[in-house]
Amino acid sequence: MKAFVLTGPNEFVYQDVPNPEYGPNDVLIRVRACGICGSDVHGMDGSTGRRQPPVIMGHEASGVIEAVGSGVKEWSSGDRVTFDSTIYCGTCAFCRAGRINICDNRRVLGVSCDEYRQDGAMAELVVVPQHILYKLPDAVSFAQGAMVEAVSIAVHAAARTQVALNDAALVVGTGVIGLLTIQALRAAGCGTILAVDTDETRLELATLLGADTVFNPEKQTVLDEINVKTHGRGVDVAVECVGIESTVELSVQATRKGGTVTLVGNVSPSVKFPLQSVVTREITLNGSCASRGEYPACLDLIARGAIKVNPLISEIVPLSEGADAFKRLQQRERGLVKVILEP
DSSP states (O other), rough: EEEEEEETTTEEEEOOOOOOOOOOEEEEEEHHHHHOHHHHHTTTTTTTTSSSSHHHHHHHHEEEEEEEEOOOOOOOOOOOOEEEEEEEOOOOOHTTTGGGGGOOTTTTTTOSSOOEEEEOSSSSSEEEEEEGGGEOOOTHHHHHHHHHHHHHHHHHHHHHHTTTTEEEEEEOOSSSSHHHHHHHHHHHHEEEEEEOOOOOOOHHHHHHHTOEEEETTTTTTTHHHHHHHHEEEESSEEEOOOOOOHHHHHHTEEEEEEEEEOOOOOOOSOOOOOOOHHHHTTTEEOOSSOOOOOHHHHHHHHTTTTTOOOGGGGEEEGGHHHHHHHHHHHHOOOOEEEEEEOO
């Protein structure tokens, strides 16, 4: 089969590789669409340690089942499917408690790190265990199906935040996850949603997708503006979708006493943290990792149009042109949000 392989830091080759082998409880999927995730772009230079070459990246995908293992009974060749990015064991204490996203034996498709190597879906074929599969509704296209993983991260973050009806919310960072989080918070019942970014094009998208007011810290004093919008009280909840010191600080300081901050972004492995502000104002702090079983709800939200993914899909390009797409995303080309690769 043809695959798009990371062969070295910032180096890709579109090449022939052996077809993946599948076991009795696996399915072989012919990939029809695979999204380029921000973590793929951040990891392509080797700095994160999570994309050690050679590896076939890609964990946001959809396709058609080509073949099934001998132990697979509920799936058949020809089924339109998507799948979780996380391969969880199903037997550890966390899995038994339903917390599959923090499984002790968790592996992520398209990730190659010190602990494991798991080729992903930037290829004509990919193998996944049957227990992470989900059927694509007829109303959801393959390109939309490749967006479900990102939607699930946003929906999981909204669930972790435990939004109350009519809450005022702040989303810091309007990349793909931030833009989806705006929609997830609206679907969860937030009344007012504010968004912050330095990219004017993405702030325009944030407004289109449901943000009531947007702020650019390069042009405004954001905390002052938020205080005006919230009558000096601060937002009830904040979801941080970047993961650097300044945005974590803003998320905490913009949140009212007794409010909640959920951290999703993790560009930086560690940041200086406003501990005293969190303690003395009794802020609830959540970490939010991937998703845990939200795929059916996300597929329904997409099918009903309650969460819109089409405005985020900037381009759909052949898998063979993936290197150029990665380069343009790494350079933060204006207007380029999500690129979908088609094998």
